[in-house]
Amino acid sequence: MRWRLPPNAGLLAAGGMRLAIAGILGVGVATLNVSVTLNAAAALAITYLPAVLSRDWGIRLSPGLTLWVTTAVLLHAVGMLGLYSNVWWYDHLTHTLSAMLVAAVGYATARAVDEYSDAVYLPPRFLFVFILTFTLAFGVLWEVLEFFARLAADYFGVEAVLVQYGLTDTIVDLLFDTVGAVIVALFGTETLSGLVDTLRERLEAARPDQQ
Incomplete structure (x- = not known):
């Protein structure tokens, strides 16, 4: 069996x-x-x-x-x-996995809008670039948040909630954010088809009646 x-x-x-x-x-x-x-x-x-x-x-x-x-x-x-x-590769793993989630949200939303509206057309190559750009933009925002969290912790003399280890760490984090985005762009689109359909249906349900 x-x-x-x-x-x-x-x-x-x-x-x-x-x-x-x-x-x-x-x-x-x-x-x-x-x-x-x-x-x-x-x-x-x-x-x-x-x-x-x-x-x-x-x-x-x-x-x-x-x-x-x-x-x-x-x-x-x-x-x-x-x-x-304590584990040198652990941050790389979590950044890649988190970046894949961000990329999935960006792709599913853009694809749903593309399928919902006849006025929008997003060719595959554009979607690839969009996923990378969207994920890296979010990654930069997160790194800035970590930086200011560290400054605030130092100013108030408390333990930092988010840790930022310097410029090299930021660049490496963004590199693995890119890895996560590329994985989704190349292999994750089929997995996200159900989410795309759900988002498109939500947009259609919210469409005002045209009479």
Whole structure:
């Protein structure tokens, strides 16, 4: 007999990861570690985003995409326990995975608008460039946020919630952001077709009646 995963395996895995993030939050609170606590709290909140999008906006994420989101925030929360500073490649992994999520959002939104409106035409080559540009723009915004978070922490004499290690670290982070964007642009478009359809249907439902 062929062994198969249960249909809700992705959702069960996402639920288990949510419990793990809650555990990390508990560790942060117990040890009075502000950076671990705040990052774990943010990660835990993000795990509920797919359910909120489905309930309030009618935007349904597949179990695979839900698992993808949960994995990304779990790895970030785990990294705050010390892996970011002690494992040289860990930051590269989380940046690549997070960049893939940003690229997925950018691609799905642009593609949905393209399919929704006859006035918009986005050729494949443009979409490739758009995914890279969108992801890198978000990556630069994140690096700026990390920089000012470090300045604010130094000014107030508190522990930094986000850590920025210098210009070289920023350049390497943006390099791996690019890697994540390229992976989505080359291999992820088919996976995101369901999300594109959902976003297009949402746009069509919001279209004002034309009489």
